Amino acid sequence: xxxxxxxxxxxxxxxxxxxxxxxxxxxxxxxxxxxxxxxxxxxxxxxxxxxxxxxxxxxxxxxxxxxxxxxxxxxxxxxxxxxxxxxxxxxxxxxxxxxxxxxxxxxxxxxxxxxxxxxxxxxxxxxxxxxxxxxxxxxxxxxxxxxxxxxxxxxxxxxxxxxxxxxxxxxxxxxxxxxxxxxxxxxxxxxxxxxxxxxxxxxxxxxxxxxxxxxxxxxxxxxxxxxxxxxxxxxxxxxxxxxxxxxxxxxxxxxxxxxxxxxxxxxxxxxxxxxxxxxxxxxxxxxxxxxxxxxxxxxxxxxxxxxxxxxxxxxxxxxxxxxxxxxxxxxxxxxxxxxxxxxxxxxxx
Amino acid sequence: xxxxxxxxxxxxxxxxxxxxxxxxxxxxxxxxxxxxxxxxxxxxxxxxxxxxxxxxxxxxxxxxxxxxxxxxxxxxxxxxxxxxxxxxxxxxxxxxxxxxxxxxxxxxxxxxxxxxxxxxxxxxxxxxxxxxxxxxxxxxxxxxxxxxxxxxxxxxxxxxxxxxxxxxxxxxxxxxxxxxxxxxxxxxxxxxxxxxxxxxxxxxxxxxxxxxxxxxxxxxxxxxxxxxxxxxxxxxxxxxxxxxxxxxxxxxxxxxxxxxxxxxxxxxxxxxxxxxxxxxxxxxxxxxxxxxxxxxxxxxxxxxxxxxxxxx
Numbered sequence: 077x078x079x080x081x082x083x084x085x086x087x088x089x090x091x092x093x094x095x096x097x098x099x100x101x102x103x104x105x106x107x108x109x110x111x112x113x114x115x116x117x118x119x120x121x122x123x124x125x126x127x128x129x130x131x132x133x134x135x136x137x138x139x140x141x142x143x144x145x146x147x148x149x150x151x152x153x154x155x156x157x158x159x160x161x162x163x164x165x166x167x168x169x170x171x172x173x174x175x176x177x178x179x180x181x182x183x184x185x186x187x188x189x190x191x192x193x194x195x196x197x198x199x200x201x202x203x204x205x206x207x208x209x210x211x212x213x214x215x216x217x218x219x220x221x222x223x224x225x226x227x228x229x230x231x232x233x234x235x236x237x238x239x240x241x242x243x244x245x246x247x248x249x250x251x252x253x254x255x256x257x258x259x260x261x262x263x264x265x266x267x268x269x270x271x272x273x274x275x276x277x278x279x280x281x282x283x284x285x286x287x288x289x290x291x292x293x294x295x296x297x298x299x300x301x302x303x304x305x306x307x308x309x310x311x312x313x314x315x316x317x318x319x320x321x322x323x324x325x326x327x328x329x330x331x332x333x334x335x336x337x338x339x340x341x342x343x344x345x346x347x348x349x350x351x352x353x354x355x356x357x358x359x360x361x362x363x364x365x366x367x368x369x370x371x372x373x374x375x376x377x378x379x380x381x382x383x384x385x386x387x388x389x390x391x392x393x394x395x396x397x398x399x400x401x402x403x404x405x406x407x408x409x410x411x412x413x414x415x416x417x418x419x420x421x422x423x424x425x
Numbered sequence: 426x427x428x429x430x431x432x433x434x435x436x437x438x439x440x441x442x443x444x445x446x447x448x449x450x451x452x453x454x455x456x457x458x459x460x461x462x463x464x465x466x467x468x469x470x471x472x473x474x475x476x477x478x479x480x481x482x483x484x485x486x487x488x489x490x491x492x493x494x495x496x497x498x499x500x501x502x503x504x505x506x507x508x509x510x511x512x513x514x515x516x517x518x519x520x521x522x523x524x525x526x527x528x529x530x531x532x533x534x535x536x537x538x539x540x541x542x543x544x545x546x547x548x549x550x551x552x553x554x555x556x557x558x559x560x561x562x563x564x565x566x567x568x569x570x571x572x573x574x575x576x577x578x579x580x581x582x583x584x585x586x587x588x589x590x591x592x593x594x595x596x597x598x599x600x601x602x603x604x605x606x607x608x609x610x611x612x613x614x615x616x617x618x619x620x621x622x623x624x625x626x627x628x629x630x631x632x633x634x635x636x637x638x639x640x641x642x643x644x645x646x647x648x649x650x651x652x653x654x655x656x657x658x659x660x661x662x663x664x665x666x667x668x669x670x671x672x673x674x675x676x677x678x679x680x681x682x683x684x685x686x687x688x689x690x691x692x693x694x695x696x697x698x699x700x701x702x703x704x705x706x707x708x709x710x711x712x713x714x715x716x717x718x719x720x721x722x723x724x725x726x727x728x729x730x731x732x733x734x735x736x737x
Binding site: 129132133190192193196201202203204206207208209210213214215216217218219220221224264265266267268269270312314315316317320 | 511536
């Protein structure tokens with residue numbers, strides 16, 4: 077395997093409200109900052125993750141290319157998924173060995189539509205979408221199933237939210253949300269058994285990562301975050317054929333990515349109970365620091381939030397506070413698809 | 426929660442809907458639904474998938490062509506509760522989503538579960554449980570969509586038969602005389618010749634001494650609450666819940682009367698409280714105790730417990 081590392085990570089100061097800026101205006105500063113940070117203006121490959129439905133326009137992602145300065149023509153690709161999967165594609169491209177650098181970015185502006193209604197468009201059009209069921213209602217069913225199996229109570233979920241929000245208040249890029257106990261409006265159920273604080277907030281934001289291979293990575297970054305394993309797995313779409321009380325996809329992805337000896341994990345849990353399911357699936361014990369950034373419960377810019385998990389995990393290596401970290405991204409209803417990226421400060425190349 | 430800040434100014438939609446071919450497997454499922462039946466399909470391994478899929482989710486192999494009727498009853502495997510439905514949801518009042526495994530199936534179907542009428546924001550009802558038994562409610566007009574099942578309903582575990590019998594009561598001579606008094610706005614009792622207590626309403630005999638009574642005594646419509654209960658089950662004859670029913674010892678009476686106590690918050694009613702009858706308007710009077718709506722407090726000091734302790 078060719079050694080490839082995350083050498084730079086940049087994100088917006090995420091917002092819960094429409095800032096009055098277009099997607100391109102949100103992406104441009106991030107691209108410019110990461111170019112400045114790495115000193116690179118051209119990349120061997122560029123890959124982005126976004127969802128046209130968030131913008132409500134076909135091929136909306138194409139306009140984001142304008143922010144790159146794509147002339148002369150660049151080698152480029154896009155996934156209609158979280159930017160974490162764009163990172164996977166870029167990593168594969170780097171493995172082929174033709175290029176040494178790749179720019180990956182993801183962005184989403186959820187504030188301008190009804191995110192729940194938009195996400196329902198990803199559902200099976202025969203049996204699910206016509207019912208009008210939404211992602212929060214389905215997540216609540218998974219929460220119920222997990223709580224009944226594991227003996228977990230609503231207070232345990234609230235503790236996850238409280239810890240995430242406390243961490244988020246210390247992160248300048250996250251939303252600064254109140255402690256669940258002090259948030260009167262969130263004491264009622266959103267969709268039972270989930271309360272408002274158990275559900276990731278609607279967030280606008282963007283993020284970018286630069287990957288580099290071998291010596292190029294060492295040249296661009298003092299302490300590169302080497303990708304020692306990366307894998308993604310999916311489960312069937314239909315909730316009725318899955319065991320919702322665990323995440324087999326996350327477990328296998330973690331196993332394939334070599335998720336052992338992890339010190340810090342950034343988990344893309346968009347609902348409190350998902351963090352508990354993911355910890356079990358990935359074998360992350362009490363000694364592992366989970367989501368020091370505040371996680372998606374503190375800021376969830378859809379289509380960038382998974383990429384941000386990898387970026388945050390890499391940052392812990394860049395700043396020398398950890399030597400082995402994990403970034404996780406999820407997609408689809410009830411943790412249908414899971415990507416695990418294991419990062420190490422140890423130079424394995 | 427979606428932002429309510431501004432009205433939408435941009436719409437993405439397929440006018441008239443988006444036409445999709447469904448293929449033979451989903452098509453069979455939807456056709457059977459239109460006929461009011463649910464079918465699954467058998468996998469090579471023998472499992473029955475509902476809704477039927479083209480491939481076994483465990484092995485990826487093609488399923489067999491064998492369709493199996495399942496249900497109609499099924500079991501809830503997990504659920505969520507929507508206290509405030511969104512406009513895309515199938516109900517505009519609180520309802521549940523559930524994964525339901527129809528009898529004879531090995532997988533579960535997602536659908537809405539109707540548990541009745543609840544106020545917006547209601548908490549999940551106690552009957553909503555994993556393992557509960559439910560059945561589909563089919564629409565009368567079906568078109569071959571998952572919505573041909575309007576929702577699922579709990580299996581019948583209880584009935585609530587109504588019973589009503591009609592009577593023509595006269596009530597006897599003593600009660601007749603008492604009601605005659607009431608129809609004139611007077612409260613009449615009988616004094617017992619043995620114990621000398623005034624019995625109101627009178628029965629024509631003393632229940633203590635067993636002797637006939639005839640001496641009529643008119644009592645005032647004031648008295649003292651000796652004991653009371655706070656009622657939380659609505660009654661069409663009573664004020665709104667919580668209402669108070671109590672024993673009132675009319676001044677000069679030797680027995681208490683069971684009446685309503687109102688005109689004061691339920692949590693402020695006291696033993697020993699002085700009250701007066703609240704009569705309906707005179708033009709509404711007839712030979713009925715309903716002429717007195719209830720007893721209301723009057724501005725007099727409470728009667729000490731010692732004086733009423735024998736009238737509970």
